[in-house]
Amino acid sequence: MKITNVKVLVTCPGRNYVLVKIETDEGLYGWGDATLNGRELSVASALENHIAPLLIGRDPDRIEDTWQMLFRGTYWRGGPVLMTALAGVDLALWDIKGKRAGLPVYSLLGGKTREGALAYSHCSGESFEEVEDCIRERMEQGFKVLRAQVAVPGTHGTYGTAVKRGEAVGSVREAAPFVEQWEPSLYLKVVPPLFEHLRSTLGDEIALLHDIHERLNPVQASQLARALEPYNLFFLEDPLRPEHKESFRLIRQHTTIPIAMGELFHTRWDALPLITEQLIDFIRCDIGHIGGLTEARKIAAIAETYNVQTAWHGPGDIAPMTHAANVHLDMAIPNFGVQEMTFFPEATQEVITGGPYFEDGYMKVTDAPGLGTDVNEALAAKYEYKSAYLPMVRRFDGSVHDW
Numbered sequence: 001m002k003i004t005n006v007k008v009l010v011t012c013p014g015r016n017y018v019l020v021k022i023e024t025d026e027g028l029y030g031w032g033d034a035t036l037n038g039r040e041l042s043v044a045s046a047l048e049n050h051i052a053p054l055l056i057g058r059d060p061d062r063i064e065d066t067w068q069m070l071f072r073g074t075y076w077r078g079g080p081v082l083m084t085a086l087a088g089v090d091l092a093l094w095d096i097k098g099k100r101a102g103l104p105v106y107s108l109l110g111g112k113t114r115e116g117a118l119a120y121s122h123c124s125g126e127s128f129e130e131v132e133d134c135i136r137e138r139m140e141q142g143f144k145v146l147r148a149q150v151a152v153p154g155t156h157g158t159y160g161t162a163v164k165r166g167e168a169v170g171s172v173r174e175a176a177p178f179v180e181q182w183e184p185s186l187y188l189k190v191v192p193p194l195f196e197h198l199r200s201t202l203g204d205e206i207a208l209l210h211d212i213h214e215r216l217n218p219v220q221a222s223q224l225a226r227a228l229e230p231y232n233l234f235f236l237e238d239p240l241r242p243e244h245k246e247s248f249r250l251i252r253q254h255t256t257i258p259i260a261m262g263e264l265f266h267t268r269w270d271a272l273p274l275i276t277e278q279l280i281d282f283i284r285c286d287i288g289h290i291g292g293l294t295e296a297r298k299i300a301a302i303a304e305t306y307n308v309q310t311a312w313h314g315p316g317d318i319a320p321m322t323h324a325a326n327v328h329l330d331m332a333i334p335n336f337g338v339q340e341m342t343f344f345p346e347a348t349q350e351v352i353t354g355g356p357y358f359e360d361g362y363m364k365v366t367d368a369p370g371l372g373t374d375v376n377e378a379l380a381a382k383y384e385y386k387s388a389y390l391p392m393v394r395r396f397d398g399s400v401h402d403w
């Protein structure tokens with residue numbers, strides 16, 4: 001079998017997605033996702049102009065060799081653009097391998113270790129009561145784990161609370177980026193009382209977590225972690241910037257709260273010191289930005305050795321193919337922890353069909369061969385790319401802060 005064509009499809013059924021179709025001389029094809037939120041066309045260009053020509057004529061069965069060729073063989077390596085492009089190719093090749101074998105990808109990865117992947121969704125609000133209401137609604141839906149974020153009084157546009165402001169999180173915003181306003185002192189004041197409220201009204205049954213989104217310095221993160229200890233969090237997510245791996249030691253010295261980190265990492269080497277020094281409890285790389293399943297399964301294996309569990313990134317800005325890859329891997333590995341999930345809007349589900357589904361608190365995949373996703377290309381063509389940016393953050397004095 002030989003690769004005969006690599007098609008890159010940019011579509012915007014609600015938000016922008018970069019989809020990769022790899023076609024073969026035997027009629028089998030696979031779909032991957034190469035979406036990098038806010039930098040979509042960079043990845044599309046890398047694939048079309050630089051990577052696709054290297055794939056024509058190759059055997060699609062040789063996934064590891066293709067991965068090594070694109071990562072090491074081309075000399076320039078790593079970074080969000082190239083690792084997202086590589087993930088798109090990698091997922092399409094796993095999809096082809098599964099279809100060729102007549103088996104779902106989880107079967108090729110060793111077979112099921114569980115019946116479903118424990119899932120979490122997001123809850124947010126302008127007030128504690130709004131967050132509580134959102135959690136009660138999600139619990140009714142069957143969720144057993146939920147992320148809780150609340151607007152920071154005195155600022156505007158707090159991360160993770162956009163849904164309650166009537167905007168879809170990360171939805172397409174034309175022209176300039178939306179600018180949020182944020183102050184660490186105000187944020188640190190509001191988060192512990194939020195969880196005090198949630199535990200006093202909801203009890204201990206629901207597992208709760210919170211995302212700092214890499215915005216605190218090491219001492220602030222340690223202070224917040226200590227303040228949240230009484231509320232029994234499932235984990236505290238992304239406390240520090242991805243550059244500051246050594247600073248996780250400080251958080252560990254001050255608290256036993258479980259820590260999750262990794263959505264801004266691009267290779268297993270980014271994740272390595274946090275895992276081998278046991279500075280985190282959950283590794284939450286984005287399979288779509290670390291080079292796909294081939295890299296993620298290696299990270300999972302390293303993490304297993306050090307008793308670290310997985311919590312792969314699962315936002316709406318990666319396409320259902322990556323969500324499918326998340327769940328196929330979750331189903332096969334022994335050290336799965338929890339899976340962030342998204343309910344995609346109808347328009348997205350019409351363009352990208354199949355993918356994982358939610359059932360009573362768990363994400364599941366069918367036993368369809370490959371990743372179990374497909375694309376309605378005619379419909380996708382009707383949703384043209386729209387220029388879009390992620391929001392930015394500035395502090396009260398006008399200086400840039402990490403979004």
Ligand SMILES: [Mg+2]
Nearest residue numbers: 211237238263
């Ligand atoms: Mg996050």
